[in-house]
Amino acid sequence: MNRCRVREARATRGLRAGLIGPWHGALGLLAAALQFGSATLARWVVDSGGVLGLLGLAGWLMWVVWIVGYGVVLIRREPDASARGFGGGVRRASA
Numbered sequence: 001m002n003r004c005r006v007r008e009a010r011a012t013r014g015l016r017a018g019l020i021g022p023w024h025g026a027l028g029l030l031a032a033a034l035q036f037g038s039a040t041l042a043r044w045v046v047d048s049g050g051v052l053g054l055l056g057l058a059g060w061l062m063w064v065v066w067i068v069g070y071g072v073v074l075i076r077r078e079p080d081a082s083a084r085g086f087g088g089g090v091r092r093a094s095a
Contacts, residue, residue: 019073028066034059 015025038045038056045053 014070014073019077020070024066024069024073027062027069031059031062031066034062 012025012029014020014028015022020028034055038053038059041052041055
């Protein structure tokens with residue numbers, strides 16, 4: 001699976017889980033699309049230059065904003081009761 005598809009999957013999973021807002025998911029999908037477009041057009045960008053080379057830069061900058069925002073959301077989120085502690089949510093029998 002290529003990197004753009006992985007980013008797209010993460011953006012849609014975050015939307016479905018309610019972790020991120022619609023604008024954040026759209027930003028992730030747009031960043032993935034721009035990076036995919038940049039990778040697809042790389043042959044022509046290298047040959048002729050021009051403004052098409054900025055697609056990758058714009059996609060990368062959007063991805064940075066997306067991943068920092070996602071990190072802030074995850075840090076500010078309250079942990080689930082099952083995720084607290086070292087045991088991974090598994091209760092141990094007491095003696």
